[in-house]
Amino acid sequence: MQTLYTKLKQLFKLGELTEQRQDLAFITVAQEQLRPLLLHLRDREGFTHLVLLTAVDWMEEGQFQLTYLLNDRAGARDIGLRVMLPRDSATMDSIHDIWPTAATYQRELREMFGIGFPDSPGVNDEFILEGWNDIPPYRRDFDTLKYSEENYSHRPDRETTDPAQHMKQQLYPDEG
Amino acid sequence: MSIRDVLSPFTAWKYLFRDPVTITDPLNERPGAARYRGFHQNDVQACIGCGTCETICQNAAIDMVPVEEILTESGDSGLRPRIDYGRCCWCALCVDICMTGSLTMSNEYKWVESDPDAFRFIPGVDKKHWDDAELGYRRPEGHRLTPARRVEMHELEPETRIGSFAEIVDGYSVADGLLEAERCVACGLCVATCPTHMSIPDYIAAVRDGDYERGLALLYETNPFSEVCGRVCTHKCETACAVQHEGEPVAIRWLKRHITDQVPYERYREIVGDPAPATGKRVAIIGAGPAGLTTAYDLARKGHEVVVHEERENPGGMPRYGIPEYRLPYDMIDRDVDLIRSLGVKIHCNSRVGTDVTMDQLQQEYDAVLLSIGLHLGRSTRIPGSEHQQVTKAVDLLRAITDGEEIEAPRQVVVIGGGNVAMDIARSMARLQKQQHGEVNLTVTALEDFAHFLADPEEVKECGEEGIEILDARGPQGIMLDENENLIGLKTWHVVSIFDEQGRFAPSYDESDEQIHQGDMVIEAIGQMTDVSLLSEELTEKLEWNRGRLAVDVDGRTSESWLWAAGDCVKGPDVVHAVADGHRAANSIDSYLKEKTV
Numbered sequence: 001m002q003t004l005y006t007k008l009k010q011l012f013k014l015g016e017l018t019e020q021r022q023d024l025a026f027i028t029v030a031q032e033q034l035r036p037l038l039l040h041l042r043d044r045e046g047f048t049h050l051v052l053l054t055a056v057d058w059m060e061e062g063q064f065q066l067t068y069l070l071n072d073r074a075g076a077r078d079i080g081l082r083v084m085l086p087r088d089s090a091t092m093d094s095i096h097d098i099w100p101t102a103a104t105y106q107r108e109l110r111e112m113f114g115i116g117f118p119d120s121p122g123v124n125d126e127f128i129l130e131g132w133n134d135i136p137p138y139r140r141d142f143d144t145l146k147y148s149e150e151n152y153s154h155r156p157d158r159e160t161t162d163p164a165q166h167m168k169q170q171l172y173p174d175e176g
Numbered sequence: 177m178s179i180r181d182v183l184s185p186f187t188a189w190k191y192l193f194r195d196p197v198t199i200t201d202p203l204n205e206r207p208g209a210a211r212y213r214g215f216h217q218n219d220v221q222a223c224i225g226c227g228t229c230e231t232i233c234q235n236a237a238i239d240m241v242p243v244e245e246i247l248t249e250s251g252d253s254g255l256r257p258r259i260d261y262g263r264c265c266w267c268a269l270c271v272d273i274c275m276t277g278s279l280t281m282s283n284e285y286k287w288v289e290s291d292p293d294a295f296r297f298i299p300g301v302d303k304k305h306w307d308d309a310e311l312g313y314r315r316p317e318g319h320r321l322t323p324a325r326r327v328e329m330h331e332l333e334p335e336t337r338i339g340s341f342a343e344i345v346d347g348y349s350v351a352d353g354l355l356e357a358e359r360c361v362a363c364g365l366c367v368a369t370c371p372t373h374m375s376i377p378d379y380i381a382a383v384r385d386g387d388y389e390r391g392l393a394l395l396y397e398t399n400p401f402s403e404v405c406g407r408v409c410t411h412k413c414e415t416a417c418a419v420q421h422e423g424e425p426v427a428i429r430w431l432k433r434h435i436t437d438q439v440p441y442e443r444y445r446e447i448v449g450d451p452a453p454a455t456g457k458r459v460a461i462i463g464a465g466p467a468g469l470t471t472a473y474d475l476a477r478k479g480h481e482v483v484v485h486e487e488r489e490n491p492g493g494m495p496r497y498g499i500p501e502y503r504l505p506y507d508m509i510d511r512d513v514d515l516i517r518s519l520g521v522k523i524h525c526n527s528r529v530g531t532d533v534t535m536d537q538l539q540q541e542y543d544a545v546l547l548s549i550g551l552h553l554g555r556s557t558r559i560p561g562s563e564h565q566q567v568t569k570a571v572d573l574l575r576a577i578t579d580g581e582e583i584e585a586p587r588q589v590v591v592i593g594g595g596n597v598a599m600d601i602a603r604s605m606a607r608l609q610k611q612q613h614g615e616v617n618l619t620v621t622a623l624e625d626f627a628h629f630l631a632d633p634e635e636v637k638e639c640g641e642e643g644i645e646i647l648d649a650r651g652p653q654g655i656m657l658d659e660n661e662n663l664i665g666l667k668t669w670h671v672v673s674i675f676d677e678q679g680r681f682a683p684s685y686d687e688s689d690e691q692i693h694q695g696d697m698v699i700e701a702i703g704q705m706t707d708v709s710l711l712s713e714e715l716t717e718k719l720e721w722n723r724g725r726l727a728v729d730v731d732g733r734t735s736e737s738w739l740w741a742a743g744d745c746v747k748g749p750d751v752v753h754a755v756a757d758g759h760r761a762a763n764s765i766d767s768y769l770k771e772k773t774v
Binding site: 144145148149152154155158159160161162163164166167168170171172175 | 225226227230233234235236238239240241242248249253254255260262263292293296363364365367368373377759760
């Protein structure tokens with residue numbers, strides 16, 4: 001992987017290399033470097049398969065991280081490209097023309113994180129959340145508990161007990 | 177059609193005799209994967225009912241409910257989680273956070289029922305066929321949502337601290353305090369175990385929020401000796417901490433101290449607030465230790481006039497006269513005492529009841545009287561030679577050190593005792609030895625073996641670091657004197673057992689294992705008793721006693737309606753128990769005073 005990284009570095013402006021395993025490494029790249037790098041990896045280095053495209057919400061840093069995981073079947077190795085996007089009104093160029101399957105991932109990311117991929121086919125169609133009416137649920141500021149309380153009813157006669165209060169009642173009801 | 181197309185179907189024949197990789201009967205037998213997140217299992221004996229699973233559940237699917245066969249006790253709420261499968265999404269956060277690892281998931285995933293309420297069940301209590309399933313999701317080894325180890329407390333190095341009585345423990349920085357506070361899961365199991373039931377999760381939350389003034393208000397609501405307890409509390413709360421099951425308990429005591437460290441002392445009085453308007457009732461308290469002054473604090477806040485008589489030169493009781501300065505600096509005691517004074521409590525020092533003022537006088541002048549006179553008389557081993565002038569008692573020496581008396585440290589000292597007082601006097605004498613002779617030469621002989629040791633483990637560890645030798649399971653047999661009657665050491669035998677079959681104190685020894693521990697002084701640190709000589713003979717006769725201790729009811733009231741007793745003199749030695757006792761007495765006295773008014 002180090003050899004590949006050195007080679008790529010002569011052609012592209014790259015961030016640091018993280019070698020997770022011998023056959024798996026990650027490189028952070030700038031947004032505008034992604035497309036030429038993907039094409040180069042696909043056409044020149046044997047990374048012909050897009051394994052997945054996913055995102056991480058680094059809320060505190062105000063960024064989304066996109067990870068494009070590519071597989072080189074012949075070389076039995078994977079490489080992940082990471083792109084950091086500003087979290088506010090995040091958009092990224094679509095790569096459906098490089099790998100058509102990317103359109104599905106992009107549609108999912110738009111729905112779950114609210115990351116835009118203009119021109120990606122069907123990107124604004126509902127993916128799995130039908131009739132969603134809240135902020136995208138994979139954003140870390142989405143309050144899952146609040147949402148579930150507001151949207152799903154409780155069985156009647158549910159009751160819970162606070163451990164500390166229960167212990168007071170059982171062990172020292174007359175004190176404090 | 178090529179020849180290949182004709183032949184290739186036959187190549188499949190080679191698989192005929194191999195083991196199938198598919199499932200034989202997929203309609204009936206389809207086990208979930210080995211780590212499948214299926215139906216919940218709970219080892220109810222290991223579960224402590226902390227409710228962390230309920231708190232983390234993002235679907236509000238879990239309720240904590242009492243379970244008949246589980247008793248509520250220290251460290252176990254007696255509650256167990258009930259899960260509503262109408263809301264559960266099997267995300268396994270409850271398994272990941274579980275403090276004991278009792279909650280897991282089986283790989284079972286099929287359950288058909290027509291009654292929706294049947295899907296609300298208490299795993300481990302409501303028996304299910306997957307209760308003993310071996311496969312399913314368990315929190316992976318090493319995968320934890322809360323750090324297992326506590327934030328390290330910085331301390332003076334042994335070689336630095338042995339030369340002086342400077343405080344050993346540094347206290348947390350704000351960053352470290354925050355990290356430690358974040359280890360707390362706020363379950364509240366500790367509150368019941370704390371004798372004075374401090375709002376521990378709430379004040380730790382205040383540390384997390386950086387709102388130290390709120391934290392301080394919470395501390396002084398239940399414990400006017402928070403400066404003291406933040407340093408020397410026996411911290412039994414930490415034995416009930418949920419985090420200890422798979423890690424070190426939260427450093428609750430150090431977080432308490434951290435709050436007091438962070439709030440400027442000038443702010444304390446305003447945070448604690450003004451006392452209620454004066455009631456005109458007057459209460460006398462004998463002994464200005466934690467029990468007496470806690471009662472004084474509570475009663476003063478309720479508007480009663482409180483006068484405290486203290487025999488010693490300074491208030492503070494055992495924390496001042498028994499606990500060495502390297503563990504508890506005197507100015508920290510002053511801070512807590514001065515706060516109590518600022519509420520209007522009058523403390524008369526050098527005022528011994530029985531001599532300077534009598535019990536009769538107090539009874540006549542005040543509406544109620546509290547005895548909180550502690551345990552200030554050292555017990556003697558009464559072994560042959562123990563009346564020698566070089567045999568002293570730990571409490572007397574500790575008091576002399578506090579009073580700043582000149583103490584000539586002998587070159588070689590032997591201490592009898594295995595409790596914290598023995599450690600306190602050993603480490604104090606070690607410091608004096610170091611200052612006066614440049615070296616530590618001190619042996620502690622304890623009756624208990626290390627497996628049943630009385631002193632705190634950290635005391636034992638720090639003794640070792642300071643060059644003090646501790647010998648366990650040694651029973652004192654006699655003081656060794658030379659021909660000129662000079663003390664030259666202590667003779668001990670190996671202890672075979674301490675208690676007899678009925679559990680009574682009756683040590684038995686192996687006489688063949690005899691040792692002589694050389695020394696110029698022997699210090700007895702085997703326990704204390706109450707000096708009741710201040711009570712008049714008549715009053716002593718009138719009062720009810722229980723095995724040499726004053727008999728009191730649950731609120732600390734004696735058999736005389738105007739007299740209460742609290743603290744070490746009725747409950748045994750411990751600061752935080754004394755504080756709790758002080759509150760109880762104050763409540764009882766307050767109700768009595770109200771009745772008197774009506």
